[in-house]
Each structure stands twice: as C-alpha cells, then as structure tokens.
Amino acid sequence: MTELSESIDLQPITSQPPNHDLDVSSQPVIPGYSELPTVPSQVTDYLPLSLCTMLYCCLPIGIFAVLYSIRVREANLVGDQTRAQRASRIACVLNVLAGIFGVIITLATVLPKIFCGFEHSNC
Template sequence: METTRSNAPSYMAWSIVSCLFCCLPLGIAAIIYSSMVNDANLAGDRTKAENASRTTKRLNMAALVCGLILVVLIVLSLLLGILF
C-alpha cells in the first residue's frame, strides 16, 4: 500500500494579507518564509518545509496581534480625543 504525504501549508495568502493590513515588517518576513515552504515542498524536504511553515504561522499570528493592538490604540485615541 502506497502512502502519500501532504505538503506543509505555506500560508502565503495569510502572509500577504498580514503584510498589507497588519504589520508590514512581520508580513514581509512571513512572505519570505512562505516562499521557503514552497521551495522545500517542491524539493521534497519535509523537515525544512514543516519548520518554515511553523515559523510562517507564528509570524502571521504576531502580525495579526500587532495589527489588532494598533487598531485598538487608534480607536481609543480617537474616542478619547488624543489624536484630533
């Protein structure tokens, strides 16, 4: 019986959205690691692909948290009249 192994997820779409809407530096790093996942999947290097995929996911989560914190701070400052 032949077993097939699935590729590690690259999270490229999430990385692009993180770059555009959440946190640019972390989003760029996530895109780079997503590309590394794709390259490792094509080369058949499962370990490297999984490690890069895990790093990509962590970078995307960090970018999301940073983006949410920024939005909350902006809304609070607008409500309290600090910025304007």
C-alpha cells in the first residue's frame, strides 16, 4: 500500500478552483488591424414567402415575387443596397397582393358552397 501512495500525489479536494488572476477585460491587439472589415447589412429577400404565395395563393403574381426576391439576393451579394431595397419592397408588395388575391379567390369559391349547401350546385 505504501508504494501506491508514494507514486500518486494525493492532494486535498477544495471547493473552489484556483484563482490565476487572469485579466479578461482587454483583448489582444493585432498589429496592422485597427478595425475589422464591416459586412454590409443584408436586405430581406422574402424568398420563402414568395415561394409559398406562388404555390398556394396566386401563381402569376407569385412568379414575379420570386423573381424580385432573387434580384434582392443578387443585389445583396454584389453589395448594392439601393437596388436590393427597391427589389425587396416590390417583392413584399407582390407577396401581399398575391396573398389578398388568394384569400379572395378562396372565399369566392368556398362561401357559396357553405351558404347554398354542397348538394345544390345551382346557387
């Protein structure tokens, strides 16, 4: 038993970790890099919404919304903020129009069946 206790350095277990007095309030300075390069803010492209409105609401308006959403992505990649913002507004308006048109068409087809009944097709 004495050989085992001599080969292992037994130390008492403390409840607190050792304090090494590290200063984490300052960051290291890299010579030659005073500022990090800024990434231009990305404009919202509404592509997922455009795909949904194209598939579920109104196909013709949705196609144009998808095309303008793709223009937003292209303008974001190039870094042209004004073109991206303009295309983003147009894509948003087209999505809203397609959504409203889809709701109107759905109500126009469903409401007569509800009020007249599904059996009577003469309404």
